Amino acid sequence: MAVTIYDVAKAAGVGIGTVSRVLNDNANVSAQTRRKVLDAIEALGYKPNFMARNLSRAQLRTVGVVLSYLTNPFQVAVLQGIEQTLSQAEIDLIIFNLDSQDRRIALLESLSEGRRSDGLIVISFSLPTTFIERFRRYNIPVVVTDNQDAHLPSVFVDNIYGGYLATSHLIRLGHRRIAYIQDHFKAPNGPDGNWPGLDRRRGYTKALLEAGIDVDLSLIHEGDGHSRRRGWETASALLSQPAPPTAIFAASDMLALGVMEYAQSQAIRIPQDLALVGFDDIELASFAGLTTVRQPMHQMGSEAARMVVELMNGNSLTEHYRELSLELIVRNSSGTPQAIRS
Amino acid sequence: MAVTIYDVAKAAGVGIGTVSRVLNDNANVSAQTRRKVLDAIEALGYKPNFMARNLSRAQLRTVGVVLSYLTNPFQVAVLQGIEQTLSQAEIDLIIFNLDSQDRRIALLESLSEGRRSDGLIVISFSLPTTFIERFRRYNIPVVVTDNQDAHLPSVFVDNIYGGYLATSHLIRLGHRRIAYIQDHFKAPNGPDGNWPGLDRRRGYTKALLEAGIDVDLSLIHEGDGHSRRRGWETASALLSQPAPPTAIFAASDMLALGVMEYAQSQAIRIPQDLALVGFDDIELASFAGLTTVRQPMHQMGSEAARMVVELMNGNSLTEHYRELSLELIVRNSSGTPQAIRS
DNA sequence: CTGTTAGCGCTTTCAG
DNA sequence: CTGAAAGCGCTAACAG
Numbered sequence: 053m054a055v056t057i058y059d060v061a062k063a064a065g066v067g068i069g070t071v072s073r074v075l076n077d078n079a080n081v082s083a084q085t086r087r088k089v090l091d092a093i094e095a096l097g098y099k100p101n102f103m104a105r106n107l108s109r110a111q112l113r114t115v116g117v118v119l120s121y122l123t124n125p126f127q128v129a130v131l132q133g134i135e136q137t138l139s140q141a142e143i144d145l146i147i148f149n150l151d152s153q154d155r156r157i158a159l160l161e162s163l164s165e166g167r168r169s170d171g172l173i174v175i176s177f178s179l180p181t182t183f184i185e186r187f188r189r190y191n192i193p194v195v196v197t198d199n200q201d202a203h204l205p206s207v208f209v210d211n212i213y214g215g216y217l218a219t220s221h222l223i224r225l226g227h228r229r230i231a232y233i234q235d236h237f238k239a240p241n242g243p244d245g246n247w248p249g250l251d252r253r254r255g256y257t258k259a260l261l262e263a264g265i266d267v268d269l270s271l272i273h274e275g276d277g278h279s280r281r282r283g284w285e286t287a288s289a290l291l292s293q294p295a296p297p298t299a300i301f302a303a304s305d306m307l308a309l310g311v312m313e314y315a316q317s318q319a320i321r322i323p324q325d326l327a328l329v330g331f332d333d334i335e336l337a338s339f340a341g342l343t344t345v346r347q348p349m350h351q352m353g354s355e356a357a358r359m360v361v362e363l364m365n366g367n368s369l370t371e372h373y374r375e376l377s378l379e380l381i382v383r384n385s386s387g388t389p390q391a392i393r394s
Numbered sequence: 395m396a397v398t399i400y401d402v403a404k405a406a407g408v409g410i411g412t413v414s415r416v417l418n419d420n421a422n423v424s425a426q427t428r429r430k431v432l433d434a435i436e437a438l439g440y441k442p443n444f445m446a447r448n449l450s451r452a453q454l455r456t457v458g459v460v461l462s463y464l465t466n467p468f469q470v471a472v473l474q475g476i477e478q479t480l481s482q483a484e485i486d487l488i489i490f491n492l493d494s495q496d497r498r499i500a501l502l503e504s505l506s507e508g509r510r511s512d513g514l515i516v517i518s519f520s521l522p523t524t525f526i527e528r529f530r531r532y533n534i535p536v537v538v539t540d541n542q543d544a545h546l547p548s549v550f551v552d553n554i555y556g557g558y559l560a561t562s563h564l565i566r567l568g569h570r571r572i573a574y575i576q577d578h579f580k581a582p583n584g585p586d587g588n589w590p591g592l593d594r595r596r597g598y599t600k601a602l603l604e605a606g607i608d609v610d611l612s613l614i615h616e617g618d619g620h621s622r623r624r625g626w627e628t629a630s631a632l633l634s635q636p637a638p639p640t641a642i643f644a645a646s647d648m649l650a651l652g653v654m655e656y657a658q659s660q661a662i663r664i665p666q667d668l669a670l671v672g673f674d675d676i677e678l679a680s681f682a683g684l685t686t687v688r689q690p691m692h693q694m695g696s697e698a699a700r701m702v703v704e705l706m707n708g709n710s711l712t713e714h715y716r717e718l719s720l721e722l723i724v725r726n727s728s729g730t731p732q733a734i735r736s
Numbered sequence: 737c738t739g740t741t742a743g744c745g746c747t748t749t750c751a752g
Numbered sequence: 753c754t755g756a757a758a759g760c761g762c763t764a765a766c767a768g
Contacts (some may be wrong), residue, residue, distance in 0.1 A: 067739035099507035103448045122474045132464045146488045147763030165441035409746030409755040
């Protein structure tokens with residue numbers, strides 16, 4: 053068996069309480085005793101046992117990240133931000149992937165029971181109220197990103213403004229027939245669908261109306277499926293309509309990339325024949341020379357992480373909601389190398 | 395306080411041992427008793443406590459994934475594969491990111507102590523022998539992916555063959571001045587550099603020699619840095635040489651994408667003016683219409699996961715090394731929509 | 737300042 | 753088949 057705190061205590065000629073104290077930098081230990089203990093630890097090669105420590109402390113120093121698609125660049129970027137600030141705080145990150153719809157409830161179920169992590173960060177997802185309640189009861193903090201939840205601390209952007217930004221850019225360019233396309237419409241963002249997407253659409257509508265352009269429902273496509281493929285399909289449908297759009301605002305870069313592929317396959321030039329604006333600014337947007345609305349994905353993650361950590365430490369939040377800002381990135385379709393971010 | 399096994403035992407009128415047995419599907423419980431216990435559990439809303447269970451069992455049902463870049467699509471793809479098979483086995487996945495070189499040792503240090511996970515999967519990385527030794531002593535299995543380690547179970551591909559595949563494709567196309575470029579040369583793949591990269595270069599050399607083409611060292615560029623940017627820079631350097639290559643084999647798709655960007659900025663057409671082959675087949679390769687050598691990234695992850703789980707269960711491996719196969723994917727530079735994988 | 741004593745909640749012998 | 757009891761290794765009062 054491994055060496056335990058008892059072995060150390062015996063070797064150092066002290067009680068286990070004292071050993072525990074030096075382990076946890078408790079002030080009340082004389083320098084001399086501390087030395088002895090430290091020496092014994094060193095000599096025996098003692099390593100504290102995480103599990104025993106966890107049980108005693110009733111916490112794990114672990115936060116779970118619940119995400120719906122590990123394949124989604126946006127979510128991975130947010131994850132990066134989370135990882136970074138969590139590792140600084142010496143907190144472990146455990147991933148809960150919700151790929152299949154049916155596993156969702158089961159996972160949430162098992163997360164709310166048994167305390168598998170001390171805190172939770174949910175990406176692009178909206179928690180059923182029963183679970184919010186349950187997490188609260190078990191006293192495990194949850195913060196939401198990419199979605200402003202009425203009951204949970206959230207980190208988000210102003211998606212209405214984002215949609216407005218993208219659309220008015222297109223309008224400024226002279227377009228009047230502008231399509232709006234969106235994916236992941238119903239799933240996995242909870243029963244009410246993709247809220248950020250709905251907001252982007254609101255911003256889109258707002259921009260159109262302000263410019264005196266009527267909203268043409270035949271130019272709005274919302275549906276589910278693999279983003280890139282959907283982008284391709286939607287572009288195909290849209291552009292073979294009797295009155296096709298001259299510009300498309302895609303609610304995600306992946307969707308926009310799919311549109312670009314379709315355009316390319318049809319020798320439709322972007323932006324000459326078809327203007328296009330995406331959303332997110334994933335790394336490949338700059339490769340593709342895609343004009344897009346940049347979300348501070350990394351920052352969304354780190355802010356969320358900061359918030360759960362605060363909450364886990366028993367502190368209350370200075371701000372329940374954290375809104376981050378959006379930025380329109382205009383590119384010409386030949387991605388300039390200067391656009392590469394390191 | 396939360397409801398414990400004692401409460402259940404009392405409510406069901408049995409001993410805690412019996413409750414534990416039904417919790418763990420131990421056979422030796424009468425159907426009747428089981429029912430009573432189950433009912434009590436239901437009635438009280440009892441949820442077993444993970445930490446206590448862990449302490450008793452002396453294991454966490456958790457595997458850690460050590461990776462060097464959460465920003466690297468290849469590594470994320472492997473991670474997806476891992477996540478998938480792990481979640482099927484109901485094992486939690488915790489991420490250890492090694493972004494900064496200096497944190498590497500510290501992390502390994504803390505991983506080998508204290509048992510923060512029951513098993514480890516290392517992606518694109520080679521463990522210092524001292525740590526291999528340590529993990530062995532603590533009896534925590536480690537499996538390596540994207541690298542064949544002399545001392546650890548590994549999942550990998552034949553990178554020499556991969557390099558050969560890519561290069562001979564280019565030769566078949568009539569090219570004789572073929573460059574080889576590679577990134578992440580020294581870091582983070584251990585003190586000996588990027589082994590997969592070295593092997594790809596060997597395959598490259600082999601193909602050239604077989605075709606009777608001399609190896610021109612001025613056409614081989616290896617270095618470190620952000621892949622896309624490096625691809626751009628290297629292409630720039632290579633193509634402004636007195637005797638530029640007519641084809642480039644890039645050891646990763648990201649690098650190749652950087653090359654494409656440079657080419658585009660200079661109005662160099664691919665493949666007409668410059669042939670290009672990448673490596674990995676990340677999702678965006680099909681978008682870019684990039685010919686590449688496909689690695690079964692997802693499978694690499696799932697195989698590795700399967701292996702650690704085996705090991706964690708105390709079983710020995712039927713095969714210490716698992717070699718997966720490579721495939722050349724030829725594309726024309728206008729990525730056809732059919733190439734989109736779902 | 738420091739040793740001792742209770743647990744943390746569960747699994748696992750060990751007797752019946 | 754089942755109850756009782758003994759820890760798992762550590763933290764956290766509690767007396768000195």
